[in-house]
Amino acid sequence: GAVVSQHPSWVICKSGTSVKIECRSLDFQATTMFWYRQFPKQSLMLMATSNEGSKATYEQGVEKDKFLINHASLTLSTLTVTSAHPEDSSFYICSAIRTDTETQYFGPGTRLLVL
Amino acid sequence: GENVEQHPSTLSVQEGDSAVIKCTYSDSASNYFPWYKQELGKRPQLIIDIRSNVGEKKDQRIAVTLNKTAKHFSLHITETQPEDSAVYFCAASDFSGTYKYIFGTGTRLKVLA
Numbered sequence: 502g503a504v505v506s507q508h509p510s511w512v513i514c515k516s517g518t519s520v521k522i523e524c525r526s527l528d529f530q531a532t533t534m535f536w537y538r539q540f541p542k543q544s545l546m547l548m549a550t551s552n553e554g555s556k557a558t559y560e561q562g563v564e565k566d567k568f569l570i571n572h573a574s575l576t577l578s579t580l581t582v583t584s585a586h587p588e589d590s591s592f593y594i595c596s597a598i599r600t601d602t603e604t605q606y607f608g609p610g611t612r613l614l615v616l
Numbered sequence: 617g618e619n620v621e622q623h624p625s626t627l628s629v630q631e632g633d634s635a636v637i638k639c640t641y642s643d644s645a646s647n648y649f650p651w652y653k654q655e656l657g658k659r660p661q662l663i664i665d666i667r668s669n670v671g672e673k674k675d676q677r678i679a680v681t682l683n684k685t686a687k688h689f690s691l692h693i694t695e696t697q698p699e700d701s702a703v704y705f706c707a708a709s710d711f712s713g714t715y716k717y718i719f720g721t722g723t724r725l726k727v728l729a
Binding site: 533535542543544545547558592594598604605606607608609610612 | 650652658659660662665714716717718719721722724
């Protein structure tokens, strides 16, 4: 099956620092990737759609200047949480669309803790 | 905007019994409905999906039914086992080119041995 990786799996950082999370599709090309945030015992909340070669599309209420997304290639999208604060602590999950099956495959997630 | 409601939020069943989780969507353009299973701290895993041209799909102990008129779709798990315990999410998508999924709020299933 399709494999999506995420790095790092865990991040602990001080308030005010920036954190970059990578999402890679390992065995297929993905023109579209998604970034989600999941708080404990809650559903996946879509933050933005990452499109290869163009600007990301952000969901309502998500600050584009705080959550920078770059989709530089057909297998890599990055999410940078700029000037992270404790309220940004969450589980961040990416996903990639495999267009031949029209199925969304999820990465293993990155747990961010901002102190 | 688009919305997917999911019920119940928690469900406890005895091992061997059946479990049913129901979702309702609002966007009539939705035509693809996947179900994901998420274990604690792990990624969601696709367990079954259905497209709008099909009313029912089955894969061993798991089945999904779709009622497009009522905008309802349901997940059925038969002969439940303790390893079925997890959080289950439904989703709806219109595959209009964005491939964006709208997820339900999740159901925490506990299968009691």
